[in-house]
Amino acid sequence: xxxxxxxxxxxxxxxxxxxxxxxxxxxxxxxxxxxxxxxxxxxxxxxxxxxxxxxxxxxxxxxxxxxxxxxxxxxxxxxxxxxxxxxxxxxxxxxxxxxxxxxxxxxxxxxxxxxxxxxxxxxxxxxxxxxxxxxxxx
Numbered sequence: 001x002x003x004x005x006x007x008x009x010x011x012x013x014x015x016x017x018x019x020x021x022x023x024x025x026x027x028x029x030x031x032x033x034x035x036x037x038x039x040x041x042x043x044x045x046x047x048x049x050x051x052x053x054x055x056x057x058x059x060x061x062x063x064x065x066x067x068x069x070x071x072x073x074x075x076x077x078x079x080x081x082x083x084x085x086x087x088x089x090x091x092x093x094x095x096x097x098x099x100x101x102x103x104x105x106x107x108x109x110x111x112x113x114x115x116x117x118x119x120x121x122x123x124x125x126x127x128x129x130x131x132x133x134x135x136x137x138x
Contacts (some may be wrong), residue, residue, distance in 0.1 A: 005054055008102035010083035015076070017086050017098060021127050026100060026109055031068065031116035032082035037075065037084060042120070044100035044111060045087075053096055056086070067091075 009016040023046040034043030061079040062073055073090030077084045086098045100108060114120070 006083055006103060006105070006108075007065075008033075008098050010058075010078035010081050010085050010102065012058075012078060012081040012083075015056075015058040015060050015078040015083070017056045017096075017102075019046075019048045019096075019098065021048075021055050023040050023041065023098075024049060028111040028114040029116055030114065030118075030120035033065070033067075037112045042114075045097040046100050046108070047095050047097050050094055050096055060085070067100050069071070088123065098128045 005020055006017060007018050025047050026044050027047060028043065028044045030041070031043075035041060037043060055077075060075050060076045060078055062076055064074040067073050067089065069089075069091055071089050073087055073089050073136050075084050083100045083102065084099050086096055088096060132135040
C-alpha cells in the first residue's frame, strides 16, 4: 500500500471522500441493482480497508437496501447532484466501497474481479472493439 491520498467526489463536488493508499481490490458488479443504481451496464467499486479512510466531507443522503447476500448496503450520495460516492455493507464492516468513477482518474487500477455474471450484458465482452475517440463528437 502506498501512502498517497486519493480523493473521490460527486459530480458537483459537494460530497467527497479521501482514502489512503491503494484499494484492496476493485470489483465490477453486473447485478441488476448496480445497473439501476449507476444507470450503466455495471457498477465499479474500489474496496478499501476502513482504516484507509482519511475523511469524508459534505452533506450526504443515504439509501439502504438488502443485498442478495442478506446483508444491508447503505449508499451515501450527494443530495444535490445525486451521485453515489461510497457505500458500506453490513456483512463487510471492515471495508468501505468507493465508486471508481468518483475518483475521475484514468490511471486508477482496474477491476480484479467481476460478479453476478449471469446479469452481464453480452456486449460488455466486446467493448475493447469500439472505435475510440479522444472526446465526444459534436
